[in-house]
Amino acid sequence: MNGTMHAITAERLTKIYGAGNAQVVAMENVSFNLDAGEVVALLGPSGAGKSTLLTIVGLINTPTSGKLTIGSDLVADGPTPKVDLRAFRRQFIGYVLQKANLIPFLTAIENVQLALEINDVPRKPAKTRALELLEYLGVKHRIDNLPHMLSGGEQQRVAVARALANKPYLVLADEPTAALDSVRGRQVMELFRSVAHENGTTVLLATHDHRALDVFDRILKMEDGVLTSDNRTGEAHHTEST
């Protein structure tokens, strides 16, 4: 995974659910490249296929057809995974979802530590790293609190810390600011940007929130399962999706 190649290469990704008359095309021939350190917004109305794309790029689902390459690894070619998806997710991908989805019986620091420990990081360094991240994200004072004791914004920051814990290659975020007010929402977006630029992590973030689009390096738009536009900051160009 070096600088000359794209961080993510999606080639004609298609996802079809069901079969025969009940067949639903959720996403069709979506192709794009993302570079390391890029912060990319994925826009589109509900049902546009944003979540389907995120689950395929996030290795939670496999495409019906098309290829997905992360770094130098071809991870999916049609419905057959080419790597151990769970192991790949553990090592290279971080997730932040609409709800923080913290494990309710673990404290803030334990939630972050867990992501490290399941990636075989020993307990002590895992704790140190978790502490650093929570400090960086401004929730160090809440490390021993259980999720239900934290505000929505604090929970989301812990979720971001968990996503970043293993220094992932790619962070996928699905409406991470939906449950936050505009100020906190913007803070989270800016957080992603600074993390991506500092660590070279690629961030792909699906959102409805158009208020903080200036934070992103690039904006992808989807509609009816098709990628309709791909705009880089300051230079708008249109990419045909078929």
Next chain:
Amino acid sequence: MNLAVRDIRHNLSRFLLTAVGIGMLLMIVMGMGGIYRGLIDEATLLVEKIGSDLWVVQHATRGPFAEISRIPRNLEDRLRAVPGVRSARGFVTYSLQREYQGKPLRIQVQGLSWPEDKGEWLPIISGRHLGASHFEMVADKILGLQLGDVLTFGKNKYTVVGITSGMSSMAGDGLAFFSLLDSLDIQYDYSGEAIRLERKARRSRLFRQDIGNIQPGLLERAELPSASLPAIARPAVSAVLVELEPGASIASVVATLSGWTDISVFTRDQQEELLLRGVVDRARRQLGLFRAILLAISAIIMALIVYTMTLEKLHDIAMLKLVGARNSVILGLILQQALVLGILGYIIAFYAGKWVFPRFPRRVVINQDDLLMLALIVVVISVLSSALGIWKAMRVDPNEVVS
């Protein structure tokens, strides 16, 4: 990081309450096993404690516990003459029920052949064994009697001189030990009126026969007490207990006695076998089956509890899968909780049982082997009961957390 422990800690009171429930269930399983063992113990207790080598009983009976046996007491003398026999003593057993201090008192009377057997072998916890040939008794604590208590049976009063522990009959009644003659007196006690009527009837029967007319002296003797009548048998004992000379062959003594057509003879093992295979067999099997059913119910309940606990965590499990947790992490979470639940339940069952079982009206015997076996079964049940939850957890799709 141990997720199972952290989840338990998070829901500690609910988890403890569940463990108490499982513990109570396991205590019942443990108790059923204890009652089962107690039944066997009670059935064979006397045979083992008395320790005689042979039990000689009425011909063609399986007495004296499985059925009534009556043999003349003088059989002791015949048995003492058999080569290899060191001692022979009469033994009486029967149950009686009296009112004592306004409450029913059920006693299994045991007549000991004084002076050969004073009850030195009894597990006496206070007082002493029989010290006189008459009017003393040793009672088990289950009867609720105290040292010095005086009870009236028939026309005589008997003083409690010793208290034993753990001596109860197959029916769960406490044993009380008297001298053999006292036990016969109690058993064959008749009222004055009954005796007078019997004497009249005896005279009347004799009068109607030629011998009564030819020998008028007999008519007078017919009205004497039964014991004074040589033609009338003395009260019978239930069995004669035989002890052999050291080194004597049981088989050869049994072979000799088998030729006697008025008795049946059983070795100690055979007597125990008669009790276990006959007297308590159905109760034993019933308890065994009931115990097995209880175990199955415990397994089902545990499986449902673990399954429900897993269902509550499905979202978290989906999240764990999303962030790449291995199956072993998820499996460990469920399995460890099931094991902790089972082991904690077992410990609660053990201590609760330790407090409760001695208060049961009948003997509950919990032995080490049964405890170990139950512990093993609990571990197996815990593992099996977690299987359903693990199966469900393995099918969780990380997509669920995204959608």
